[in-house]
Amino acid sequence: MYDGLAAHRGTRLLSGFLSLEIAHADPSVNSFYGVHTGLAMGSINRCGSDEQKQRWLPPMARLEKIGAFAITEPHGGSDVAGGLETTARRAGGHWVLNGAKKWIGNGTFADLIVVWARDEADGEVKGFVVEKGTPGLAATKIEGKVALRTVQNADIALTDCEVSEDNRLQNASSFSDTNDVLRLTRGGVSWGSVGCMMAAYELALEYAQSGSSSAGPSPPSSSCRTIWPPCEPGRSGKGQAVTALAAEAPWSWAARQQYQAATVRYGR
Ligand SMILES: Cc1cc2nc3c(=O)[nH]c(=O)nc-3n(C[C@H](O)[C@H](O)[C@H](O)COP(=O)(O)OP(=O)(O)OC[C@H]3O[C@@H](n4cnc5c(N)ncnc54)[C@H](O)[C@@H]3O)c2cc1C
Numbered sequence: 001m002y003d004g005l006a007a008h009r010g011t012r013l014l015s016g017f018l019s020l021e022i023a024h025a026d027p028s029v030n031s032f033y034g035v036h037t038g039l040a041m042g043s044i045n046r047c048g049s050d051e052q053k054q055r056w057l058p059p060m061a062r063l064e065k066i067g068a069f070a071i072t073e074p075h076g077g078s079d080v081a082g083g084l085e086t087t088a089r090r091a092g093g094h095w096v097l098n099g100a101k102k103w104i105g106n107g108t109f110a111d112l113i114v115v116w117a118r119d120e121a122d123g124e125v126k127g128f129v130v131e132k133g134t135p136g137l138a139a140t141k142i143e144g145k146v147a148l149r150t151v152q153n154a155d156i157a158l159t160d161c162e163v164s165e166d167n168r169l170q171n172a173s174s175f176s177d178t179n180d181v182l183r184l185t186r187g188g189v190s191w192g193s194v195g196c197m198m199a200a201y202e203l204a205l206e207y208a209q210s211g212s213s214s215a216g217p218s219p220p221s222s223s224c225r226t227i228w229p230p231c232e233p234g235r236s237g238k239g240q241a242v243t244a245l246a247a248e249a250p251w252s253w254a255a256r257q258q259y260q261a262a263t264v265r266y267g268r
Contacts, residue, residue: 023195040067107154
């Protein structure tokens with residue numbers, strides 16, 4: 001019997017703070033972390049049977065197996081809910097997948113990829129765990145990205161790719177299940193954004209308050225230095241930045257929750 005994702009990955013709060021701190025250092029590494037622990041492990045945890053969770057989640061939590069999540073397609077990102085083109089056809093004890101996926105994080109080296117495809121029989125979206133080396137699965141690294149360059153994204157081709165019924169996520173029967181996985185990971189994206197903003201703030205502050213800084217190409221002007229308020233004694237710059245941004249940003253409720261949690265940690 002599987003004993004729960006939190007036993008391996010920690011609570012969602014811990015996971016959120018990890019996203020914040022990892023993104024603070026490198027958003028690419030946070031993308032790797034979010035895809036692996038959130039989208040891939042999250043899909044199996046939300047949509048897998050107990051046997052499937054026990055089979056995949058413990059080795060994934062130990063990073064012995066790396067996961068990816070493939071929903072985006074060449075013709076559909078934001079609007080993929082309305083038109084997933086990758087198909088799944090049941091053929092006895094296995095399924096045959098055909099189609100293409102785009103931008104798949106960790107997709108070049110993942111041990112298993114959670115692929116979302118539309119069942120030809122009932123038209124519903126279902127989830128399949130496609131393991132590395134499965135015939136008919138091909139992943140090509142996307143080159144020339146302008147950002148998030150460390151995390152590898154792949155174009156994926158599925159050509160008569162056979163996956164056993166054992167690898168179909170047993171509790172995913174429509175796109176609303178997929179959507180639930182996406183919903184559960186959005187908090188992590190917000191945490192990561194806060195980490196990025198903290199780092200950007202710290203670099204800008206360091207540059208603005210110093211006459212010469214490694215953070216900028218040339219020394220800042222004196223007017224630039226006066227724009228940035230000095231930190232109050234005992235309070236960190238990033239704490240002030242987080243508080244200010246929380247007050248200003250017309251962002252989602254979820255993002256504001258992350259800000260408030262971070263404010264508690266770093267001080268107002
Ligand atoms: C670094 C990176 C990593 C990624 N990792 C993964 C991954 O691991 N797995 C995965 O499945 N996908 C991944 N993606 C894909 C990502 O989820 C999609 O890029 C995203 O869903 C947007 O889809 P799109 O690129 O097709 O853009 P589009 O949906 O074509 O959007 C383009 C623009 O049009 C706007 N727009 C779209 N629809 C509407 C509308 N109805 N009304 C008004 N404006 C609209 C959008 O806001 C955007 O500005 C990744 C992408 C990147 C860049």
